[in-house]
Amino acid sequence: MKLISILLFFFSNISFAQFAIISDRDGFVNIRKEAKTGNNISDQLNNGFVVYCFEPENNWINIDYSKNNKDRNGYLYKDRIQYLSEFTKIPLFKETQSQVIFKKDGFYINIESKNFESNSAKLTFLEKEKSVLKKINGKDFWGTDGGIPKRLIKAYPL
Template sequence: MRKLIVFFTFITSLFNTYGQSLDFAIINDKDGFVHVRNSKQLINDNIIDKLDNGFVINYFERDGLWIAIRYEKNDAEISGFILRDRLRDFTSFQEVQGRSEKSNEYKLFNRNVEIVVSDKVFNASEHSIMYYEIYKGVIERIEGKEIYGTDGDLPKREYNALEVKINGIKVVMPKGAIQNLFEPTIEYTVAYFDEKSQTLYIRSDNSDWSASYAVIWVIEKGKFKQRCVGVTRPFKGVK
């Protein structure tokens, strides 16, 4: 019974932290940027941030002209509101449709792009793992970071590598691009390429049975630009 209580407490905390959405979009405004606000009003006093066109956000809770968003910027998680017509769907760009698969490796490709994503067994000895003090045996952080893809148990699998080439040139991907993302489902990786801006959007939907999440990596003009993670609510009955 105690383990069940701990599990539901953890799930509740996860939902309260991240909300419920696996939807992403690109900032696209005629002015070249949008203001993020802490309330659904067009007033100067509620502006908390400014996002340039091309920035990817996780969105949810549509309400009339407004939409709630969340994103990471400068290692901080930010939530707020923007006008909902200031977004563009990245799936409007050309999908990278070539696919091949072998053990623990999945490849996407077309004439411009080559993406190879791989996973491996999670080895706890290679990681710094921190557990909750009050919930014994429930993981709080790995490498000091929030964890995605598990409900507090040790992950079973993790990303091994994300390798990208655009027009034959290898993109340098930072270590943090795949860090703290667990239980990857590499065969559910998709990608879209905007030839005009030379921007690649790679999306992967991952989870174990109770902690679904999605991640988008953005690469612009051959350089890694951004990672955005969205997390869904595990159980409908939890509030």
């Protein structure tokens, strides 16, 4: 019983964290080192930038984000973002084994999955660990922990 209580406490404390998009009437927000106003501005993010938010502390939200290939952290005022969970849901229109299409009011999103063809991509590996993949076609990638991907996911509006 004690273990279940500890697990419930742990998961309830991390359950709030979610993605959000910067949305401010000025077109940008100041990121601060501390959860207060003053001369502690560490960065600036434009509208549309995606951040990872933790539980708000009074009127401030602690965020993590990646900018210029660096992971960063800071605080912003709570009304300067829109959580992804608040966006309008787009229902599934069509699904196959390798493709899904979402559609609402004439707006379509197509997501396809296919085999990743490493022979047609430029792969860059770490200098010290030649088996760890760093970039694909000069770009960062997600989902393999440094290994060569087996699948390629591509999304685009129709």
